[in-house]
Amino acid sequence: MNYTSTRDAALHISAAQAIAQGLSRDGGLFVPETIPQVDETFIRSLCALPYEARAAKVMGLFLEDYSAEELAEYTHAAYSAERFGDNAAPFTKLSGNIGFLELWHGPTCAFKDMALQVMPHLLRGALEKTGEQKQVCILVATSGDTGKAALEGFRDVKNTKIFVFYPSDGVSDVQKLQMRTQQGENVGVCAVYGNFDDAQNGVKAIFSDAAMREKLADAGFFFSSANSINWGRLLPQVAYYFSAYCDAVNAGMLRLGEKLRVCVPTGNFGNILAGFFAKKMGLPLEKLVCASNSNKVLTDFFATGTYDRQRTFHTTMSPSMDILISSNLERLLYLVTGDAAQVRSWMQQLSEQGSYTVPDAVMAEIRADFGFGWCDEAETAATIDAYYKNGYLMDTHTAVAAKVLGDYNAANGEMPSVVVSTASPYKFCDNVLKAIGHSCEGSGTALIETLSRVTGTAIPAPLKDLDKRTVRFDETVEKSAMPEAVLRMLGLN
Numbered sequence: 374m375n376y377t378s379t380r381d382a383a384l385h386i387s388a389a390q391a392i393a394q395g396l397s398r399d400g401g402l403f404v405p406e407t408i409p410q411v412d413e414t415f416i417r418s419l420c421a422l423p424y425e426a427r428a429a430k431v432m433g434l435f436l437e438d439y440s441a442e443e444l445a446e447y448t449h450a451a452y453s454a455e456r457f458g459d460n461a462a463p464f465t466k467l468s469g470n471i472g473f474l475e476l477w478h479g480p481t482c483a484f485k486d487m488a489l490q491v492m493p494h495l496l497r498g499a500l501e502k503t504g505e506q507k508q509v510c511i512l513v514a515t516s517g518d519t520g521k522a523a524l525e526g527f528r529d530v531k532n533t534k535i536f537v538f539y540p541s542d543g544v545s546d547v548q549k550l551q552m553r554t555q556q557g558e559n560v561g562v563c564a565v566y567g568n569f570d571d572a573q574n575g576v577k578a579i580f581s582d583a584a585m586r587e588k589l590a591d592a593g594f595f596f597s598s599a600n601s602i603n604w605g606r607l608l609p610q611v612a613y614y615f616s617a618y619c620d621a622v623n624a625g626m627l628r629l630g631e632k633l634r635v636c637v638p639t640g641n642f643g644n645i646l647a648g649f650f651a652k653k654m655g656l657p658l659e660k661l662v663c664a665s666n667s668n669k670v671l672t673d674f675f676a677t678g679t680y681d682r683q684r685t686f687h688t689t690m691s692p693s694m695d696i697l698i699s700s701n702l703e704r705l706l707y708l709v710t711g712d713a714a715q716v717r718s719w720m721q722q723l724s725e726q727g728s729y730t731v732p733d734a735v736m737a738e739i740r741a742d743f744g745f746g747w748c749d750e751a752e753t754a755a756t757i758d759a760y761y762k763n764g765y766l767m768d769t770h771t772a773v774a775a776k777v778l779g780d781y782n783a784a785n786g787e788m789p790s791v792v793v794s795t796a797s798p799y800k801f802c803d804n805v806l807k808a809i810g811h812s813c814e815g816s817g818t819a820l821i822e823t824l825s826r827v828t829g830t831a832i833p834a835p836l837k838d839l840d841k842r843t844v845r846f847d848e849t850v851e852k853s854a855m856p857e858a859v860l861r862m863l864g865l866n
Contacts, residue, residue, distance in 0.1 A: 374437050376403045376604065379707035380717040388436045389502040392495055392605035393509070395598035396580050401717070402704050403604045409434040411655045413630055420619040420629075424461040425452040427619065428491070428612035434654070435608055438502055439495075447494035456480050456490060462613045464620035467765060470789045471778075472626060474617040477768075481551065482797035482833045483693075484644065485522035488601075488609040493530050495605040496597065500532070510594045510863065511535040512580070514573040516640060517544040517693040518796060520562070521551040523599040528557035535599065536561040536862050538572040541849050544692050546818050547800045547839065554842035561862040562846035565855065568686055570698045573641075575855040576600075585856055592865050601643025602700050610647035611654075617791050618656055627789040632659040634790040636744075636778035638770040639663045639671055640694040642701035644793065645743075649705065652742060659788065664777035665747035666694045671702070675745035678736040680719075681728035689750060690804040691769040693795070698723070706731070709738050744785070746777035757798075757808035766828055768798040768805065799824060799836050 376391040378384045380401030386394075391403040411434070419427045425448040433444050452461040457479050465473045479486025500509065511533065513523045520537040527535040537552060541564040544552075552562045565572045579585055580596055589595060601607045614635065622629050635658055637645040645661055652658040665672045667687040674680045682697040689695055707716045722729040731739075748756070756772040756779075767775065771794040778792055798805045802824040803813045811827055813820055818840040825832045850858050860866040 374409070374435060375406050377406055378402070378713065379404060379703050380713050380720070382711075382713040387438050387502075388604070389438050389499040392603065393499040393503050393505060393597060395596065395603040396577070399717075400577070400581055400720070401713070402602050402701070404704055404707055405435055408650065408653045416615070416619065416656065417629055419615055420622055424616055425449050427616050428452065428609060431612040431615050432608055439498060443498060447491050447498070451491035451494060457486075462487065462616050464617060464624065464791075465765075466621075466624045466626060470626055470787065472617075472621055472624065472791045473765070473767075473771070473794045474613065474620075474791050475794045476613060477795065477797045479522075480525050480835050481518065481521045482800055482835055483518035483522055484793070484795040485518045486526075487613055488606045489519070489522040489526035489599060491609050492599060492603070492605050493526050493533070496533075497530070499605070505595070507590065507593050507595045508532045508534065509597050510589060510859070511597050511599050512576045512859065513537045513599045514569065514576040515539045515544070515552075516569040516696055517548040518800070519600060521548065521555070524552060524555045524557065524560050524562070527559070527599065528555070529559055534559050534561070534594070534863060536563070536859055538563055538565050538576060538855060540564070540568045540572055541566050543568050543688060543695055545801050545803075547802070547821070547836065548692070550818050550839055550842070550844075553844045553846050554839070555845065563855075563858050564849040566849060566851050568688075569696050570682070571852045573600075573698065573700065575852040579856055579859065582856065588860075588865065589863070592863065594863060600700075601641055607643055607647055607701070610644060611650045614648045614651035614658070615656055617793075618658070621789060621791060630657060631789070632657045634659045634662065634778075634782075634788050635793065636662040636664055636774045636781065636790065637793045638691065638694055638774040638795055639665060640696040640699065642671065642699040642705070644795070646701045646704055649708075649742060653708075660744040660781075661742060662744035662746065662778060662781050664774040665745070666691045666753065666773050667747070667749055668695050668697060669747040670697050671699055672745050672747040674702075675740065675743060678733065679728060679730045680723065682723065683727040690753060690801065691773055693770055694773065705739065706735075709735055744781050746780050748773055748776040748780075752776050754804070754808035757805055758810065761809045761828070766798050766805070766830055767794060768796040769801045770795045772808075797833050797836075799833055
């Protein structure tokens with residue numbers, strides 16, 4: 374199976390090339406030329422398997438230049454009990470027909486671990502298959518969780534450098550300290566004045582800078598990405614939608630072949646897009662409900678057909694969703710239209726004018742697969758409190774999805790549904806404590822023990838004694854200075 378660019382359908386490269394390169398040189402994102410199809414027999418076979426085997430089989434359908442043995446080796450290493458406990462993606466069924474797919478039991482307590490623990494193996498394989506001799510320099514823009522997960526996944530990986538940019542005031546105290554205390558000889562972390570979109574646009578500009586690429590090439594490096602713009606990061610996420618469906622069947626929520634509704638807290642659109650790939654492969658999903666916080670650029674797009682980033686930016690208690698430019702939406706537009714020239718035009722309009730409008734016929738096709746909704750800060754807090762009183766503790770992002778799913782089910786009818794739970798409540802302990810009615814004093818890191826004491830829940834091992842670790846990275850730069858920061862890390866200036 375070959376891959377093409379969302380902005381140039383004439384481009385054809387292998388899966389290994391797409392993973393190694395990360396972002397197309399034309400600024401587009403790589404997508405598979407075809408979507409493999411599965412049947413009920415395939416899904417039934419997954420139901421009896423552990424998570425790592427499910428993931429290997431699903432990814433193998435897209436990675437024809439990787440052997441089944443390689444993928445089994447990668448997933449066995451990535452989803453080990455040492456990293457994730459007994460189950461990498463546990464499914465918690467609550468009363469009625471609602472379940473929570475918990476994706477935060479990995480080494481950084483966020484769903485990004487599900488992809489970023491296996492991605493280094495995929496990238497290492499890609500470099501071997503493509504005969505690449507240069508060292509890879511991975512650039513990451515993060516709204517909170519991707520940065521730490523990428524740093525942990527690529528820490529001390531041979532022939533790899535990784536550099537993470539995060540918005541100076543756009544991540545939680547726990548997220549910030551996780552990154553600033555990161556260990557490893559090949560890692561770098563830098564804050565950027567502004568919001569996530571500033572950091573993400575800065576990284577994209579570096580990728581597209583021919584002079585910068587040439588300078589790195591002369592020094593023996595090339596750029597790649599660990600953001601969900603990289604297919605090697607997005608693909609592993611497809612697997613956990615299959616796993617959630619299998620676990621819902623195994624839990625008796627539905628019979629094999631019946632449809633499952635899924636609600637995803639959404640920022641950069643990668644997580645929910647992985648669900649779209651699963652649906653188009655033949656997994657019986659009903660609607661993929663896109664849940665937004667107060668930065669509801671996606672909700673407005675689904676409602677109106679106009680994507681408009683020209684709006685007030687809100688800093689919320691769910692910072693990983695504080696995004697106004699959802700990069701992976703570009704992939705959806707290409708998959709629906711098949712028109713690279715049109716997608717390129719829309720992305721140019723977004724860059725130059727701040728908005729674009731999609732025709733009604735295209736939006737009708739999109740709405741056939743997607744639902745949408747949003748909730749504000751007060752509703753997010755109230756949802757955390759309501760579920761806590763019923764025995765379930767959740768983080769701020771999961772609460773957004775839980776609230777939106779409740780509203781969507783009320784308006785469209787109840788059916789077996791799953792909320793994609795994306796982070797441990799301990800990553801946002803200050804806001805979680807406030808939501809359940811407890812006063813908060815001090816930083817988020819100082820409140821980790823308080824949350825444990827108040828709720829009677831255990832502190833995740835990766836977050837214990839976080840505030841006692843040595844800060845290694847404390848630099849903050851303007852967006853325009855990001856290239857120089859990369860060169861400093863590599864010792865090239």
